[in-house]
Amino acid sequence: MSQITLYSYFRSSAAYRVRIALNLKGLDYQQHAINLLKGEQKSKEYRSVNPQGLVPTMMTEQGGISQSLAMLEWLEETYPEPSIIPGDSYQRAKLRSMAYQICCDIHPLDNLRVLDYLRGKLGINEESKNQWYQYWITQGFTALESQLDAQPFCCSKHPTIADICLVPQVFNALRFNVNLSTYPKIQKIYNNCNSLTSFRAASPEHQTDSH
Structure with a gap:
């Protein structure tokens, strides 16, 4: 099994x-912490x-990989079991669609670089910055909620790439005091995922660089 190092925050x-x-x-892997707040x-x-100066970066025996979705695809192709993108071509496309909605249409608008630009270059105050964050979260979550079915996870009885992408976004929504009461399916999936080790x-909160 190859050695994997994840540059992470x-x-x-x-x-x-x-x-x-x-x-x-x-998989066993090593982490190398990059403190975003200190500009590392x-x-x-x-x-x-990573020429983009972004995290994460995954180092493998073959070289480095940037962009988290590319890393997830590489992991699936290199270590196919257990699968995080299971099913036939339609089911896999559906899972990817949910993952892309989160990673391409919600997260980029609310990440640290954007929030720092709003506060710094544009002089947006803290309240307005939070309103920005909450607006884009609710836009994305409203669409996602309507696509979820009665499964314990996103369209599956087991966690997939869609759940992998959803959970961090819910974590951040809670950090920014987004009202999730209108998203019962998302809340249920979040709780089901967090019941797993x-x-x-x-x-x-369980990462060494959080302390």
């Missing part, structure tokens, strides 16, 4: 996704690892 949603997937696959992602040393062990 404990509250990074994207890194959180990858930690969950690694745990679900039962902008250092020359880290940019030699693989999800709990990946959560921000």
Whole structure:
């Protein structure tokens, strides 16, 4: 089994996704903490690892991989069991669609770079910044809630790439005091996922750099 090193930050949603997937696959990996608040992602040393200066980065025996969704796909292809993108072509497309809705349409609008730009360059106050965050979360979650069925997880009896992407986004929504009472399916899935050790062990509060 190849050695995997994950450059991570404990509250990074994207890194959180990858930690969950690694745990679900039962893989051993090392973590290298990159403190986003201290700007370590902008250092020359880290940019030699990831030219974008973003986390996470996954180092494998073949080289580095950036972008969390690419990492999840690589993990699925390299370690196919247990599968995080199961089913026929339609079912896999449906799971990817939910994952992309979260990772492409919600998360980029609410990540640290955007929030720092709103506060810094545009001079948005804290209340307005939180309103921005809450608006885009509710837009995305309203659409997602309507697509979920009665399964214990997102469209499946087992956690998949959709759940892997959803849980970190719910965690952040709770941090920013988003009212989730109108999303009972999302809340149920979040609770079901966090009943599993693989999800709990990946959560921000259980990472060594959270202290």
